[in-house]
Amino acid sequence: MTLRIGVIGTGMIGQDHIYRITNTLTGAEIVAVTDVNQEQAKEVVEREKLNAKVYDNGQDLIHSDEVDAIIVTSWGPTHEEFVLAAIDAGKPVFCEKPLATTAEGCKRIIDAEMAHGKQLVQVGFMRRFDQGYRALKKVLDKEEIGHPLMLHCAHRNPEAPGFSGDMAITDSLVHEIDVLRWLLDGDDYVSAQILTPRKTRFATEGLQDPHIMLLETKQGIRISVESFVNCQYGYDIQCQVVGDTGTANLPEPATVPIRSEAKASTEVFTDWKDRFVDAFNVEFQEWIDSTLKGEMNGPSAWDGYVVAVTTDTCVEAKRTGQIEPISIPEIPEFYSKKIVNM
Numbered sequence: 239m240t241l242r243i244g245v246i247g248t249g250m251i252g253q254d255h256i257y258r259i260t261n262t263l264t265g266a267e268i269v270a271v272t273d274v275n276q277e278q279a280k281e282v283v284e285r286e287k288l289n290a291k292v293y294d295n296g297q298d299l300i301h302s303d304e305v306d307a308i309i310v311t312s313w314g315p316t317h318e319e320f321v322l323a324a325i326d327a328g329k330p331v332f333c334e335k336p337l338a339t340t341a342e343g344c345k346r347i348i349d350a351e352m353a354h355g356k357q358l359v360q361v362g363f364m365r366r367f368d369q370g371y372r373a374l375k376k377v378l379d380k381e382e383i384g385h386p387l388m389l390h391c392a393h394r395n396p397e398a399p400g401f402s403g404d405m406a407i408t409d410s411l412v413h414e415i416d417v418l419r420w421l422l423d424g425d426d427y428v429s430a431q432i433l434t435p436r437k438t439r440f441a442t443e444g445l446q447d448p449h450i451m452l453l454e455t456k457q458g459i460r461i462s463v464e465s466f467v468n469c470q471y472g473y474d475i476q477c478q479v480v481g482d483t484g485t486a487n488l489p490e491p492a493t494v495p496i497r498s499e500a501k502a503s504t505e506v507f508t509d510w511k512d513r514f515v516d517a518f519n520v521e522f523q524e525w526i527d528s529t530l531k532g533e534m535n536g537p538s539a540w541d542g543y544v545v546a547v548t549t550d551t552c553v554e555a556k557r558t559g560q561i562e563p564i565s566i567p568e569i570p571e572f573y574s575k576k577i578v579n580m
């Protein structure tokens with residue numbers, strides 16, 4: 239059986255996902271697309287030689303009998319409306335982050351999904367599908383370094399054109415907020431603080447860069463994540479877990495070590511798409527495979543909600559400069575079996 243997918247939003251990441259589903263992955267076909275920019279949607283259909291209909295709007299696409307499952311890759315503020323409509327239609331929906339732009343919006347989605355009675359929503363936190371993070375999680379799950387005590391992490395981009403305000407938190411650190419909680423088996427955060435070091439000369443006017451995000455979990459694990467979106471030298475993701483009997487590091491992506499001109503070197507990626515291309519492919523292949531089986535195993539709407547609550551608190555902590563408490567409700571039974579997605 240082939241999963242017939244409709245894509246809402248044919249911008250940058252929507253086009254990437256259409257390409258990977260059409261050319262790299264198996265088990266699915268793009269049969270419908272829509273975008274507020276209809277010309278762009280038509281161009282994508284032609285360029286990728288899709289056998290797909292261009293719909294006038296997301297609602298029509300969701301309710302079409304020809305569409306089995308939905309991918310939402312439109313602008314963030316439209317996600318909630320489309321995810322709610324997909325739940326209403328009883329169709330599986332993969333939504334790129336954010337699930338909704340507010341924690342209240344995520345809560346409305348959770349309530350709708352629980353009322354529907356079956357999980358339909360997966361959120362696009364692709365780092366859980368990266369083989370390096372998965373290998374690190376296996377080490378932690380087997381307690382090879384004992385119990386985790388501290389995490390030291392970094393999220394560096396060479397430059398961030400278009401970044402403004404709190405985007406380093408809301409668009410970039412959200413990935414750490416999700417993947418670190420997942421690494422720690424759903425140990426929810428209880429407080430956040432944002433430190434603002436001396437500003438780099440390469441940040442645009444008005445943009446604070448770098449940041450240090452400090453999180454504490456329910457079990458008392460302390461986490462620091464450096465966010466540096468104008469680091470100049472590359473796209474560099476670091477994560478070290480310190481346990482009570484050892485340390486474990488996120489593996490570096492495989493690149494060829496070179497020795498030349500009296501120097502030893504390895505390449506550092508400059509583009510996040512190259513760093514996580516395999517993770518995106520695994521994420522979508524697993525989503526297609528589980529959807530065809532009628533299952534939902536990836537990051538859930540509850541995960542999207544927890545990330546939204548934490549992100550909101552981090553933004554507030556940046557504003558106040560204080561340690562801010564994070565209040566995550568107890569996970570409902572409906573979602574509790576889905577916290578580990580391996």
Ligand code: NAP
Nearest residue numbers: 247249250251252273274275311312313314316334335336
């Ligand atoms: P983008 O290039 O701006 O694409 C979004 C597309 O959605 C645009 O073509 C936009 O049209 C269209 N759109 C807006 N409102 C719509 C509506 N009501 N119905 C249909 N289409 C609509 O943005 P992007 O970079 O692809 O990002 C899309 C989403 O993916 C964002 O939420 C982003 O955070 C997420 N994302 C996730 C990752 C990740 O690492 N997982 C990476 C990149 C992006 P107009 O341009 O005409 O407004």
